[in-house]
Amino acid sequence: MAYKDLRDYLVALEKIGKLHHVKKEVDPGWEVAAYTRRVFQRIPRERRPALMFERIKGHDMPLVAGILGASPEVYALSLETTVDKIADKWSHAQNNPIPPVRVATGPVKDVILTGDRIDITKLPLCIWTRGEDPAPYVTGPCVISVDPETGERNMGTYRLMQKGPRKFGLFLTNTWRDMYAHIMKNERAGKATPCAVVIGCDPSVPLTSVSRIRGDELGVAGALRGEPLEVVKCETNDLEIPAHAEIVIEGHVPAHIREPEGPFGEYTGYMGGSGPSFVIDVTAITHRREPIYQAFFSQMPPSESSCIRGTGRDVALRQHLTRVLRLPVKDVHLLEAGGGASFLAVSTKRDHPALPQRIMWAVWAYEPSFSKWVVVVDEDIDVRDYFQVLWAMSWHVQPAQDIYVNRDTAVVGLDPSVAEPSVDQHERKTVLSSKVGVDATRKHKFPALSVPPRADMDRIDAHWSEYGLE
DSSP states (O other): OOOOOOHHHHHHHHHHEEEEEOOOOTTTTHHHHHHHHHHHHHHHHGOOOOOEEOOOOOOOOOESSSSSTTSSHHHHHHTTTTGGGHHHHHHHHSSSOOOOOSSSSSSGGSEEEGGGGOOOGSSOHHHHHTTTOSSSSOEEEEEEEEOTTTTTTEEOOEEEEEEEEEEEEOOOOOOSHHHHHHHHHHHHOOOEEEEEEEEOTHHHHHHHHHHHHSSSSSHHHHHHHOEEEEEEEESSSEEETTTTTTEEEEEEEETTEEEOOOBBBTTTSSSOEEEEEEEEEEEEEEEOOOOEEEOOOOOOSSSSHHHHHHHHHHHHHHIIIIIOOOEEEEEEOOGGGGGSEEEEEEEEOOOSHHHHHHHHHHHHHHTTTHHHHHEEETTTSTTOHHHHHHHHHHHHHHHHEEEEEEEEEOTTTOTTTTTTTTTTHHHHTTOEEEEEEEEEOOOOOOOSSSOOOOHHHHHHHTGGGGTTOO
């Protein structure tokens, strides 16, 4: 049965012991970010919990983080499936969207704030990189807008900088599609762009918001949950929003206005750019009684954003390579050290000398903006084990023959290596990059592996406790 809302999903996390309650009062100016960072650094992924901060200093609502991307297992739970079935779940949803159903009202309308009652500073927004972020940021918004010419809806997740009680700074990385295209079309007509910022929903909504979806994200969200998403009309514009959301901030992007925005600590592990950017003027806030605020934990990997990005892209790319192109690929993995975007390892059965190169080009054609490094290894290499990948690169590669450099390619989003920080963030988007492919497969017969036989290792494992090391 589909999760009805965020609260329903939190109950599911509780049942499997994957929601840790932080009862100590924490400071949103530094403590939320620092504690979450330590959790992601020190607790192995398979045991890492999502977090609920119950007492945020200066605020009266709790904050949850890591609830979608504490680990691939948590990600799978959010989709009500298992890790090995994530690709099938997404494929079915993309091909069989279920349009949302409009209802008269919903819990998100419990409290309606307009006029002088609007104050976004009452939300527990956090500083995520203390000493660098210029203001608190919303990191997990689902921002809805509509194409003024076609009426097509889009939902995406963008960073929002708090600029006052009724204003956000809005940074868009995509300068040719989605919300950016909506704003440009409205600006040519001298019009503002209506928008709605949704915070805290059943997992299908934020997961589609952060993904590249063909068609209506809310329709794909309905398919992920197996039943239509209920939506209601906004108070101050005609956009539709999830009826069971925790918080919705309504507003518009005024035409031809740009204000300073950024920098912000990004998924690359470095501060993102700053410069003139769009703003959102807030016209209303609606929320549930006793709302729960949801944030995405990003910045330096490992992080929630790198886990979500990598897990989602892994399954989609593997499906494309194996089911669409029918390549003999065993597994693919976007390493979390690369933010789930920059470093891809692919294992395959090398049945032709040119197969590794074919896989490289298939990857880059599928999505030109990621996978700066593509390393192709043999099928016996576990691409999710950093050590094995580096071992294969160390001993299966002759650099002069097996490394391929491709120049003037699309850049990985927010890659700090393409230009100095002083370069304007919009100019950075036009800079070209390069990509590297490494054929780390065995090209001839190698000697036997210098490890004990598998049977001996299995006997050790079966009697491990007898050796006295816990």
